[in-house]
Structures are given as structure tokens and as C-alpha cells.
Amino acid sequence: MEFEKELVGKILDPIHGIIRLSALEICFIDHPLFQRLRNIKQNTFLYKVFPSAMHSRFEHSLGVMHLSYEILKNLNLNSYRYKNKYSDGSVFDDIENLPLTNIQELRLAALLHDIGHGPMSHQFDSFMCKKEELAEHIGNDFPEIFNMIQDKSTIEHEHMSAIFIKIIYNSLDEMSRQKINIDNVINIIESQYKNRKIVINVNDLEIDILPLFTSIISSCPIDADRMDYLLRDSYFSGVKCGIYDYNRLFMSIVPAINNGRIFLAYKESGIESIVEFINSRSSLFGQVYYHKTNRAFSAMLGNVCELSRDRKPEDPLSLFTLSEPDAAIPESKLKQLEDFYITNSDDYFLNEQLPIFVDDSNYSEQGETILNDLINRIPWSKKYESKIYPRNLKATDPIDKKFIVSLKNELFELISPHIPKYMFAIDIMTDNAFKDIEKTEIKLLRKNLSGGYDINTLSESGDKLDKYQSIKYLIRLFVSDAYKDNVGNNLIELIENKKNELVGVHFNL
Template sequence: MTYNIQKLPREKVFRDPIHNYIHVQHKVILDLINTREFQRLRRVKQLGTSSFTFQGAEHSRFTHCMGVYEITRLICDNFKRNYPSQSPNDGLWDDNERIVALCAALLHDLGHGPYSHAFEHIFNTDHEQWTQTIITSPETEINQVLRQVSPEFPEKVASVIAKTYKNAQVVQMISSQIDADRMDYLLRDAYFTGTKYGMFDLTRILRVMRPYQGGIAFDANGMHAVEDYVLSRFQMYQQVYFHPVSRGMEVVLTKLLRRAKDLYEHNQMNGFEMPSLLVPFFENTVTTEDYLSLDDGILNTYFTLWLGYPDEILKDLSYRFLNRKPFKSAQYTEESEYKLPELANIVEAAGFDKSYYTSTNTSYDLPYDVYNPREHKSRTQIEIMQNDGSLIELSTLSTLVNALTGKNLGDERFYFPKAMLQEHPDDIFSEEYIKFQKHIYNDMII
């Protein structure tokens, strides 16, 4: 379908530490950036609790979405220059798809809630589903801007997020094992955390990307750049995203939100500052407007108010989160897992409610996998295009990628208050501390 898209009189650029300039040429993109729903992403951190471990990681979902847009724009430019469609269904790039791809790239994280994953876990929200809802709800500014392209355009953009859009090339630009989303967050997160694990040759990868009938493939002479990307992603997950201290802060946040929810459900927040913006989440009556009213700052404000709340657990967990007092952790295995209930009981005997002061946290990632037709979840494998046009799946060519293929890598940790490891417990519970430490140091990895 051909859209009548208005170009800006003069290209607008946004300075960016990763891409130098982010180029905006279409009025609809600039209008989307200026909506209240998109501006809200400035107030949601990209890496959530990771900023407690990597102090530079203060970047937002806003900057990431802008970066994903820019990478998608570069892909479209490459495809238009080098692989323009000559006839219907020839498997090459139809540049009429550009505006759908650009809008989906820009808006792909629109539905993230405050502190993302901990919030989703407690309130059972799905950021991808909320992204689609915000895009398709007539009440949002985003929807009104998209409808100016065409009445059905919001649904088309939402279908890219849902991975049901008819053009597989557009879907794979935004969501696949090597896409604009992942490429931007690896480079951006590496930059802001001060690590080098996520660095790879973006310019080379963009150069060797090419469309084909089934989606997007990569030229054989660029295979090593793709291989390096997969390894960079693996390293970032193991060294940054799964960092035990960041997870310790996420456990504190999860328990804090859980305590607030439990107090509300038992009518124990009466007579104190009511967290009115959280009430719809406590009552499971969330509207789109309710969802959009929350960001990291709103939660932090409530946590600050709760420092004066009479409930000791809510007060203590708020203090721990605001002042970076993460839970400690010990790595456990199948062999030591049976110890966890006993350890939790010891923590409770030492004066901590085990429901709020102990937790298990499992973080595993699949660095690379090949398509399995028996799986219900769709997965796109990385295809390397040979000189004769044939496609070969990446792990069959790369020994390094093959070593990671199909392997869930990560760890399982038991979280508990740091006080349980104090060296010289001198209170009446000292026996419990000593017993706890004996089990931890003998059976687990601190």
C-alpha cells in the first residue's frame, strides 16, 4: 500500500552518543516523538535497577527507542539503494513499507512500565500487549497521529509489534535474533554501563543485511561480524544484565511492591498517604490512562512517602531500595536447592519475615537458537546467504555460535538480608546467624 507521507521542510536531527545524529525526515515521526505517551519514556530507565550497579546506566527507554528508529532507518536506506523491488513478490525491498517499519521501531517499547520487569512480575502486565493497546486506543495522542496516515495505520503498526504483520522483512527488522532493537540496546547499554562486552561492528552488519522472500539474511562475507554480535550479546547478558547486585535490588523492589499490595488488600493503608496512582493496579482495574500515569519517578515518590509509614516492613524495604541496600545472594544448584526452605526459616528465626526478606531469582538466556517447528513460540534463525543465493543457518557455519546454540546460560540465586552474613552477631539471634552462615558457605557460592 502506498501512503501519502508528508516530509519535513528540513530534516531534523537529534544528537546521540551512539549514532551521532538521529535523522528525522517525516512529519509523522516528529509528531510521534512529541506525543505525551512517547515523552513519558524519558522517565522510565532503560536498565531499571542496573543503575544501582553501573552508575552510568541512567539512560531511558526514550533514547533507546530513538536509537532503534535510527538503525531501522539505516536498514531501509540500505535496502532501497541496493535491493529495491523490481516486481511484485520478487522478495526484494518495497520502500512503501518504510513508514510502517519506522513507526514500529520508534514505538516498540511504548508499553514499558516503571522499572519494567519487577513491575510486570508483581502486577502481571505485558509491555508488548500494552504497547499495542496504546497504539490502537483512540484516546491516545499516538493513535491520533498514526490515524492521520490512514484510519487502519495504527493497527498495521501494532501488528508489527505482535509479529503478525504480513511483511516478514519489517517484522524481522524490529524483532528477530538480530534486529534493530537488540543492536541498539547492546551498544547503548555497553556505552552507559562503561563496559565493552556489547560492542560489535554495527556498520558492517548493516552493510551485509539483505532482504529475501522469507525475511532478512546476511551476506556470507559478513558472517564474522554477525558472529561477533552473537558473542557480544552473550557477554552482555552474563556480565551486565544478570549481575547479582542488580538482581538483588530488583528483589528488594519486587518485595516492596508486593508488601504495598498486600497492605492495601488488607485495608492497612487507610489513614496514610494513599498511593492513588497504584490503586488501579492493586485492584486489577487498570485503564490505559492509569498505565500511562506511572513512571519511575512516581514510584520513587511513593517509596519516599513510605519511609514514614507505620508498617516496619514497608518502611524498611523502601529505605533499602532508595538507599541502595541490596539483598545478598548465594548461587544454588539442583544438589543444594533442598536447603532453601531451611535457610528461609533460619532467616525468619533471626527476625526477618521470610515472605519479604528471602527470594529465589533465576536468570537464564538463550544466546542463540535455531528454528524448531515443534515449538509454539515463533523464532527466527540467522540465515547466511551464499553466492548462489542459497541460505545456510549460522550455527552450521560458525563453531563459536554452535557452541552457544540451544544452551540456556545463567544461574539460580537465593537472596537474603546482608545482615545474615555479619561476622560477629551479638544479639539474641546470634545462633541463627552462625547456623545460616555454616549452610551458605558449605553448600553454595556467595
């Protein structure tokens, strides 16, 4: 593709080999807000189980960018291969004519999709403030970003990604800024932003390429994000169960056009390669992410984050109380926010920041105990475990969140009289191979009776996908060693009975 001429730099990666970079990408990578990702682990505590799993969101982000471009190149190649086969006009055969500006925007969106993650990744979300509080401090700087966030909702890391992308973009020189439309980059990551489309002119036709670009980076059941972390997490954990052949996936993808919009589509004959990917993902979840010690540490950190917020009403904890500056050094709230994220690596946040928040909470003694156990690698004991496999699921069936909330609440009521509030954790993990399938814009090209091909959504293709749907509920009780003897056979029996009762109500098992 013509964009190859823009790739003037390179980085050597153990997963993908040489990853090539444009000059503009190097500018974004060199900014401190991106460099900080070197100190944010891809899997927060996985290294405490698999010692070599020290990889970060920095190299993962590079991998997603690389794979996004590989997907685009293969879409271009396949459009030639299948143009005659899909002669009904369902295949878009002008990928090679996409403006270089838009290709650069896709690559930057892939590179920057995780830049808003805070220390300890998803568990930092418990410290995020509401839209109104953040808007009060920096809303004037980014009004278009705040317009896409629902009122009274909590800020998510995707919103922070949009803010940080704007900050880096504004720091570039004028010539660099003119190379892209930064709103398009944000739109690819967050579809609710601004225009919700990216329209280009190809052969005198106006075409919306946003559905294609969004699906390349983030979609169900396969995207560049999942493709990279499966290979990378498998490699660095040393557990060879996340391996799949992405060349087979690349052979099965086609750029489909429908009503002036371009979509990422899979050929019906490529179902088996999708299944291979789903099975690899399921194995990695079972053997790596769900490992009891990894989940114990994650549950412990969750308790620390929760009790840090358990404070006096007049002393609330939020993102801006975390980043409160020295009174002698006046600075803007935006600069405070930026400095907080740059300063707080995983290790700094765990060892320096969290202890301060714990000391100011209503449960400081418990918090200190948990933190010491985390830092000194003393996982809580697993005192109960149960797995639930609902039957006869469809690809469109979601995880039953009401069941999870009900079970947690009921089990908490059973256990809390025996163990202090924050010294145990009810950990319920779930995995859904087709999570968000009704939101995805990926298509399936299926042969019809007349010999042509129909463009179907994945959610309309249940007859092809339902048999591969698998939702597992893994329920565990972790207890601090100081209280593990409080969980006797009688309490375990009560927990099991309550679980069975709720399973019967929600799943008719």
C-alpha cells in the same frame, strides 16, 4: 531512498549522531504517553552501580527507530550487490519500491515498541491484571487488541503498547491519521494482532512484508532493539564490552523472498559478524547486567513487588486499584489508566506509590525495611554464588525453566526456616544467545552443491550455530544485612548439595 524527503526534523544522539524524524513521528513523540519514557530508565537500578547509566527508554526508542531504517536501507543496497550472485531468485530486489506508507509504519513500530513499559520496567509486570479485568474496564475501546490476548492470561507490556499506540493515533488530526494504517504498526510489534500479514503489490505481485519488518525490530539473535541497547548500555555504563561493528552486520544482510513472503536473511559468510555480536552481548551481560549489586537491588525490588500483592483476599491489588482516582473527580477508566502511566515515573513509583502498597500488605514492616534499603542504596549481601554451564548444547536448546523453578522452590525450603520470607532473595539469572530461535523468521542463505543458494531457517542451521550456543545459569543468594549472619557454613553446604543434586537430575553433569 525516497522516504528521505519525509525527514524534516532531527535529534542529536550520542550513539548514532543525528537521528532524523518525519512530521508524523514528531507528533507521536510529543504525546505525553511517549514523553513519559524520559522518566523510565532503560536499566532500572544500573545507575546505582554505574553512575552515568541514567539513560531512558525514550532515547533507546529513538535509537531502535534509527537502526531499523538503517537496516532497511542496507537491505536495499545489498539487494543490488547480490542480485546477480544469488541469481536463483532468492533475493528480493524491490525494497526501494516499498510504499512510503509502509516504511513509515516500520519506523513508528520501532519507535513505539517499548511505549507500554510501566515504571521500573519489567518488574512492574507483577502488578499487571488479567485480561478479563482490563477488558471489563476498557475492552469496548479496543476489542481487536483484547481478541489477540489469551483468556485468563496476564496483560503484558506489549499489549499496553498496542493500547497506547491506539490512544495516540486517535488523538491525531484526520490528515495525520490518513498517512498510515495503525493496525500495521501494531502488527509489526505484536504478530498475533489482527491479520498477521502486511500485503503490498510490487510489480503486479502480492508480497507479505510482515516477516521482514518484524525481524528488523525484534528477532533472534540480532535485531534493532538488541543492536541499540548493547551500544547504549555499554556507552552509558562506561564498560566497553558491548561494542561491535554493525557495519559488518549490515554488509551481511539480504532481503530474501520465499513463497510470496519477504524475510531478513544473513549470508552464510556473515556468520562471523553474528558471532562478534553474540560475544559482545554475552560480555555485557556478564560484566554489567549480572553485576552483583545491580542484581541485589533488582531482587530486592522483586520482593517489594511480591509482598505488595501479599494482601487479604478481599483486598486484591491490580492495575486498576493502583490507578484508583479521587472520588470527587469522575473520569473514565481509560483516562485513569493513561494518567497513572504518565504520572508514575520510576522515582515517583518507588518513593511515593510503592510505600502506599507496602503499608496495606500483610508484611508492611519488611516492605518498609526493603524500600529504605533501596532508596538509601544499601544492597543486600551476597552469601552464595554458583555458575552452571551445561555442555554440548544445540542452538535450539532452550533455557531449562523447570530446573529454575525446582531450584528456587527447593532452596526456599532450606533457607526460609532461618530468615523471614521476604528478607532474602534467590536470584537465578540466565542468558541464551539464541533465545526464541524456533520462533524467529530470520533466514540463512547457504550455498548448495549445484552452486545456487538455499533459504534455511536458523533453527535448521545447527551445524553452523551450535558451537556458539552458550547458556549460563548464575545462582545467587542475597540476604538483608539484618539476617546475613543467619547464613552459616552449614546452610551454605546444604544449599550447594541441593544445587548439585538438581543439576545432576536436569543436566546429567
